[in-house]
Amino acid sequence: MDRTRLALDFAPVLPPWLLALLAAAALLALAPALWRRARGAWWRALAFALILAALSGPRLVEETREVRPDIALLLLDRTDSIGAAPGRAAALEAAREQLAQRLGRLRDLEVRTAEVPEGGNQGSRAFAAMERALAEIPAARLAGVFLLSDGQVHDAPAAWAPGPEVPLHLLMPGRPGEVDRRIRLVEAPGFGIVGRAVELKLVVEDLGAPRPEGTALLTIRRDGAAPVTETVPLGREHTLSIPVERAGPNVLELLAEARPGEVSDANNRVVLNLNGVRDRLRVLLVSGEPHAGERTWRRLLKSDPGVDLVHFTILRPPEKDDLTPLNELALIAFPVRELFQVKLREFDLIVFDRFANRGILPPSYLRNIADHVRLGGALLLSVGPEYVGGASLFSTPLGQVLPARPLSPTQAILEGPFRPRVTPQGLRHPVTEGLPGANAEGREAQWGRWYRTVRAEPRAGSVLMSGAGDAPLLVLDRVGQGRVALMLSDHIWLWSRQHDGGGPQAELLRRIAHWLMREPELEEExxxxxxxxxxxxxxxxxxxxxxxxxxxxxxxxxxxxxxxxxxxxxxxxxxxxxxxxxxxxxxxxxxxxxxxAMPANPPEWEDLRADAGRLAALVEASGGTARHVGDGRAVPDLRRVAPGRDAGGANWAGLRQRGDHTVTGIAALPLLPPWLALALLLGVAVIAWQREAR
Incomplete structure (x- = not known):
């Protein structure tokens, strides 16, 4: 829009400092005459004034300007806290529409609109959204900013960057004096040891209440189970003892009873994950007849820092009698009673590696192991030829929990090369699913060969791997509350020696051991x-x-x-x-x-009141206003205000008149050209001479 402006301007012939010296000299020359009130003194002063005016070059300047409209920024909060209280989003949307209509009726004003998106764990990033919008607005044209928000902004700067000439007006939904009850977590551990309790510290508080006293009911629910109710004091720290009953994620839901008249009960609820982990696992490894892969299980279990291993090796069968003195048979006596009766319940996993029943363990102790498995223990057998015949552990009370029965001695041992294969059921089981080099989708296994399989008839459980002649090779089973794994070959050690290309020996044994110890990632159902x-x-x-x-x-x-x-x-x-x-x-x-679906203590849910506390300093520094809209409260009247004037009142909000423009043309008319100045000066000089001559 083009506009014309007239203004008085000066184009001095001499520098301003020299004009000032001439004016001072004229005053000194006129002072005696004015003091004596001499005739013609004022005409002499007028002559000096004409001389100084002519040297100043006064002129009337006419400017043609292209005036740019001012810009008002309208910023609408769209974060989750706006939708937490009923009616807030609708109130702000109605205020935005009404404000946009009123702004549209103002002359020489352009309206820009932006939104504050949800910021997740960072909270409301209103000023980040404002900076992005202001980056496209010339600073000289910004007349004011309207922020339609609940005031819960988490990136407010220390100072108002656009300056005091740009007012910030905060329009909030709801009403003054709101109250909100919330649960604030003081200390919430992310994990706990299975079988122990963790302490959860929290505060149930009423924000905005004059004196938060009394108690509130707190409902605790874990993994959707029956709720437990507890009475907690308001405004004071309270400690909950939460037992960790299982490994893996435990979802806790805490719900404080609603307060009458509070803004919203959305932050009365806290949902968090408590990951259950097992303490150091105690493993008992009993190795029987010495063989080439005897140290396979020991190396695996010793490499895990979370395992406490107790290992006993039977180096000498009882039936061997070569008159060796008893004090030379072992470094320590085999503590049969302590391990298999007194301290049996302390072991999470029992491993028998090619162990044959040659009278070392009485039937009562083997029965204790079977009962331990049924009550939640874990048992792993890695067997060879000793699993067949009268010395087999299957022929003992332990056989009641074993998932496969060995065939007759003439049929049970298959000697010959074969490559282990994963069965169709094993391709779905987490223990053997996705093993590197396994047979899958029509391709053969890329593993090294084994040379012995103990044939057995599965009675229960899942056959995950097969050996020579498709005989079961790896069988897993659940017995009561416990678990059993049976490896029907003693040649897995060949993979660790990279025989014939090797195979995933460490990964397979690790998965078997972790499945037995109930790692949640390996649950098949x-x-x-x-x-x-x-x-x-x-x-x-x-x-x-x-x-x-x-x-x-x-x-x-x-x-x-x-x-x-x-x-x-x-x-x-x-x-x-x-x-x-x-x-x-x-x-x-x-x-x-x-x-x-809610992190602990999300910033967006800390305080659901519509309150200007966080932004009060910025609003005041900008000269703007903070007020509530909706709930019967209308949008304030709008006014254009000049620089230096107040930008807000009790029921109105102001926008600065910035007047940003570009000069497109200039026409100058001298007010005292030389010919006119000379004529006037001569006339005044003659009149002054006549007055003084009388």
Whole structure:
């Protein structure tokens, strides 16, 4: 828009300092005459004034300007805290529309709109969004900023960067004096030892309440189990003792009862993951008849820093009698009673490596081991020819928990080269799924050959690997609350020596041992869920090759929906949006998994009140205003204010008149050209001479 402006300007002939000296000299010359009130003194002063005016070069300048409109920035908060309280989002949207209409009616004003997106764990990044918007607005045209937010901003700077001439007006939903109850976690461990309790420290507090006194009911729910209720004091730290009952993720949900009249109960709930880990595992390894791979299991277990290993090796069979003195048979006596009766329950895993029953362990001790397995212990047997015949452990009370019966001595031992193979069931089991070099999708195994298989008839469990003649090679089984693994060959040590190319010996043995010790990642029948980046991810594992059923998903508000699993080998994956914070539940009809969709102490949920406390200093420094809109409160009137004037009042908000422009043309008219100045000066001089001559 082009506009014309008239202004008085000066184009002095002499430098300003010289003009000032001439003016001072004129005053000195006139002072005596003015003091004596001499005739013609004022005409003489007028003559000096004409001389100084002529030397100053006064002129009337006419400028043609291209005026640019001022810009008002409208910033709308779209973070999660706006949607936490009922009606807030609608109130801010209505305020935005009304404000945009009023701004549109103002002359020479352009309106720019931007939004504050959800910042996740960083909270509301309103000023980061403002900086991005201001980067496209010339600073000389910025008339003011309107921030429509609840005031809970987490990146407020120490000073208002645009300066005091640019007012910041904060428009908040709701009403003054709001109250909000929340749970604030003081100390929340991310993991705990299975079988022990962890301490969780929290504070239930009422923000905005004049005197937060009394108590509140706190409901504690773990993995969707029956809730437990506890009374906690308001405003004071409270400690909860949470027992860790199983390894892997334990989802805890804490819910404080709602306070009457509070803004929202969204932050009355905290959902967090407590990862259960096992303490150092105690393993008892008993090696029987010496053989080439005897140290395989010892090396594996000793390499794990989380394992305490007790290892005994039977170097001399009892039936051998060569009159060697008893004090030379062993460094220490074999503590049979202490290990298999007194301290048996202290071991998480018992390993027998080619151990034959030659009277070393009485039947009562072997029965103790079987009972220990049924009550939750773990047993691993790596067998050779000793598994066949009368000395076999299968012929003892321990045979009741073993998953495979050896065939007759004439049929049980197969001698000859073969390459171990993973069975179809093993391709789905986490212990053998994805082993490097395994047979899969029509290709043969790339592993080195073994040379002996102990043939046995499976009675229970899962056959994951097969040997010569498709005989079972690796069998895993669950017995009562415990687990058993049976390796029907003693030649796995060949892989560690890289014989015929070797194989994944360490990885396979590690997986077997960890499955026996109930590592959650190796559960063959399991359903786990988690929430990442606003999406619910659930993984279902099963040995059943049938298509997985539909998943039933329960949102935090209790809404149920169905979604299909996508098969991926031995797994099935579910991936759906999960925007609502809280506890999500997924079930396949047999198992149930829980996922927490809210981090502990998220900044966005710390305080749900609409309050200007965080931004009060910036609003005041900018000369702007902070007020509530909605809930019966209207958007303030708008005014254009000149620089230096107040930019806000009780019921109005102001925008600076910046007047940014570009001069497109200039026309100058001299007000005292030389010919006119000379004529006027001569006329004044003649009049002054006549006055003085009288």
């Amino acid at each position: 399991d359903l786990v869920a988690r929430v990442e980046d606003g999406r619910l991810l659930a993984t279902r594992r099963s040995l059943d090759p049938a298509p997985p059923p539909e998943a039933v998903v329960t949102a935090p508000d209790g809404t149920e929906s169905r979604a299909p699993f996508a098969p991926q080998g031995g797994r099935a994956v579910l991936d759906i949006p999960a925007g609502a914070p809280g506890l999500w539940q997924v079930t396949d009809g047999r198992r149930v998994a829980f996922a927490a």
